[in-house]
Amino acid sequence: MDRSQKADAVAALNSTFSEAGVVVVTRNLGLTVAQSTDLRSKIRDTGATYKVTKNSLAKLAAKDTVYSSLSELLTGPIALATSVDPVAAAKATVEFAKTNDKLEIVGGSMNGQLLDAEGVKALASMPSLDELRGRLVGLIQAPATKIAQLSTAPAAKLARVFGAYAAKEAA
Numbered sequence: 001m002d003r004s005q006k007a008d009a010v011a012a013l014n015s016t017f018s019e020a021g022v023v024v025v026t027r028n029l030g031l032t033v034a035q036s037t038d039l040r041s042k043i044r045d046t047g048a049t050y051k052v053t054k055n056s057l058a059k060l061a062a063k064d065t066v067y068s069s070l071s072e073l074l075t076g077p078i079a080l081a082t083s084v085d086p087v088a089a090a091k092a093t094v095e096f097a098k099t100n101d102k103l104e105i106v107g108g109s110m111n112g113q114l115l116d117a118e119g120v121k122a123l124a125s126m127p128s129l130d131e132l133r134g135r136l137v138g139l140i141q142a143p144a145t146k147i148a149q150l151s152t153a154p155a156a157k158l159a160r161v162f163g164a165y166a167a168k169e170a171a
Contacts, residue, residue, distance in 0.1 A: 021085060049082050
């Protein structure tokens with residue numbers, strides 16, 4: 001990698017850090033190409049990204065961002081999972097690490113707050129932004145549905161009473 005390529009890589013990582021809601025640092029302990037491809041596709045499906053990077057370039061890119069505290073986690077062969085959604089990258093990497101012991105979660109950072117491996121696992125157990133939005137829409141719609149049911153219930157009861165009287169008169 002020549003100097004201009006390194007500068008481009010640092011700029012791209014810096015851009016990623018400025019947009020990310022969470023950064024998860026993982027260590028590859030011998031993943032095969034197929035396993036790595038599977039991991040990348042699972043992470044991509046959640047809207048996150050996964051990039052193997054050089055420690056020195058990642059440290060330079062994180063230097064002037066809220067993720068500067070990640071520097072102490074950047075040792076050995078690492079890869080960074082990032083996402084705008086604060087839960088997506090953590091959830092995808094933790095799920096993959098449960099089924100494959102060759103991926104180690106080193107730690108991470110969420111908006112400048114340094115997380116250890118247990119912190120990343122706790123973050124992964126939280127609902128994602130999409131799940132929270134779905135719950136919120138459900139909570140907002142529930143009262144309207146109940147009001148609609150209550151407003152139609154008296155009319156339905158009245159119709160049943162009239163129907164019963166009509167059946168009684170006809171018999």
